[in-house]
Amino acid sequence: xxxxxxxxxxxxxxxxxxxxxxxxxxxxxxxxxxxxxxxxxxxxxxxxxxxxxxxxxxxxxxxxxxxxxxxxxxxxxxxxxxxxxxxxxxxxxxxxxxxxxxxxxxxxxxxxxxxxxxxxxxxxxxxx
Amino acid sequence: xxxxxxxxxxxxxxxxxxxxxxxxxxxxxxxxxxxxxxxxxxxxxxxxxxxxxxxxxxxxxxxxxxxxxxxxxxxxxxxxxxxxxxxxxxxxxxxxxxxxxxxxxxxxxxxxxxxxxxxxxxxxxxxxxxxxxxxxxxxxxxxxxxxxxxxxxxxxxxxxxxxxxxxxxxxxxxxxxxxxxxxxxxxxxxxxxxxxxxxxxxxxxxxxxxxxxxxxxxxxxxxxx
Numbered sequence: 426x427x428x429x430x431x432x433x434x435x436x437x438x439x440x441x442x443x444x445x446x447x448x449x450x451x452x453x454x455x456x457x458x459x460x461x462x463x464x465x466x467x468x469x470x471x472x473x474x475x476x477x478x479x480x481x482x483x484x485x486x487x488x489x490x491x492x493x494x495x496x497x498x499x500x501x502x503x504x505x506x507x508x509x510x511x512x513x514x515x516x517x518x519x520x521x522x523x524x525x526x527x528x529x530x531x532x533x534x535x536x537x538x539x540x541x542x543x544x545x546x547x548x549x550x551x552x553x
Numbered sequence: 554x555x556x557x558x559x560x561x562x563x564x565x566x567x568x569x570x571x572x573x574x575x576x577x578x579x580x581x582x583x584x585x586x587x588x589x590x591x592x593x594x595x596x597x598x599x600x601x602x603x604x605x606x607x608x609x610x611x612x613x614x615x616x617x618x619x620x621x622x623x624x625x626x627x628x629x630x631x632x633x634x635x636x637x638x639x640x641x642x643x644x645x646x647x648x649x650x651x652x653x654x655x656x657x658x659x660x661x662x663x664x665x666x667x668x669x670x671x672x673x674x675x676x677x678x679x680x681x682x683x684x685x686x687x688x689x690x691x692x693x694x695x696x697x698x699x700x701x702x703x704x705x706x707x708x709x710x711x712x713x714x715x716x717x718x719x720x721x722x723x724x725x726x727x728x729x730x731x732x733x734x735x736x737x738x739x740x741x742x743x744x745x746x747x748x749x750x751x752x753x754x755x756x757x758x759x760x761x762x763x764x765x766x767x768x769x770x771x772x773x774x775x776x777x778x
Contacts, residue, residue: 438651446644450637457633460777464613464628475778482773486766493647493762502564503572507582514593521597525604533607 445492452481581756585763588725592767595721596774599714608700610711612776615698618685632776635678636768642671643765646733650758653751658740661754665737668761672730679723683716692716715775722771725764732757 456478463474491497496504564571572579603609613628620631645667652660690697693716696706736757745751 435651435655438654439648442644442647442651446640449640453633453636453640456773456777457629460613460629478773478777482769485769489643489762489766489769493643493765494759500564500573503574503579503582506572507586510586511589513590517593517597518600521601522604525601528605529607532605 441492445488448488449485452485456481575752577752577756578759581759585759588763589767592718592721592770595714595718596770599718599774602710602714606708606710608702608704608707610696610698610706611701612778614701615686616682616776620681629776631678631682632772635675635682636772638671638675638678639765639768642668642675643762645671646758646761650751650755653745653754656746656751658743658746661740661751662737665733665740665754669730669733669737672726672733672761676723676726676730679719679726683719686712686715718771719775722764722767725767729757729761729764732760 459469459474459477463469463471469477496507570576570579574582616632617626617628618631619625619627645664649661649664649668652664686692691712693713694709696709696712698711699705700707736753739745739753740751745753
């Protein structure tokens with residue numbers, strides 16, 4: 426660590442810090458630029474735009490965690506200990522967003538004034 | 554530090570840390586994992602409500618103001634500035650950590666001070682934004698914004714989640730600034746010089762970067778999507 430390193434190592438480390446800074450800044454600028462492009466031209470479409478935003482967010486998160494928080498340079502045991510529990514988020518996000526969507530559809534179908542659907546539920550005998 | 558990992562090295566046989574970091578840093582990582590779940594739960598709850606709602610306000614309409622610019626329509630510009638300030642303060646923090654590795658006390662003081670300034674600037678921006686939104690009638694339990702499709706607001710979910718999540722993040726920034734100040738005082742007093750290492754700067758650095766990391770997600774979820 427400190428005692429064995431020299432001025433060259435220090436300069437190299439500082440250079441890589443600024444490189445990460447530029448990556449984060451440019452990615453953020455691209456995000457804001459795309460938001461404006463969508464605002465004035467309607468391109469790219471909302472779904473594509475949101476997918477790009479989420480993708481770029483994960484890119485930024487990767488650089489912050491790997492470089493600034495130095496996790497990319499730690500031993501594998503530590504990397505796995507930190508990242509593995511976060512896999513729960515995959516289930517968490519899919520389950521909850523799907524649940525929200527299903528609620529919306531149920532409320533739409535059951536709101537006052539909505540014509541009751543004619544099909545009989547699958548388990549009940551059908552009346553024609 | 555023993556970073557030379559050979560295939561034969563027995564990480565779990567004792568005698569050394571299987572994580573190759575100090576106890577304090579490992580515990581900071583564990584704390585940050587738990588904090589990530591707290592923020593994750595809040596953001597996913599927000600996402601669930603948004604998927605449940607038939608209409609939602611357009612962030613480009615809600616967040617379009619800039620200090621001293623009156624009614625000029627500047628969507629996203631102010632929050633981009635806030636994002637830039639926070640990224641910048643993350644850079645100065647990592648430069649402080651780097652200076653600490655080389656026992657360069659003066660450089661640590663310089664970069665850590667700039668990090669604190671960045672944190673205070675971010676909080677100032679957030680205070681302005683909250684004040685502005687409060688003036689146009691937004692608060693917990695009050696949602697003055699029409700939805701993107703032109704319909705009137707049906708619930709206060711948008712403002713409730715916005716103030717709760719950005720407020721919780723702002724609270725983290727505030728405690729980060731306080732921690733940075735405490736560490737800066739210790740650096741100036743020479744505590745870490747005497748101790749022989751600047752690991753405490755690394756630990757508060759981890760926390761500070763985490764705050765920046767959370768902002769990246771808050772920025773996407775509230776201002777972009």
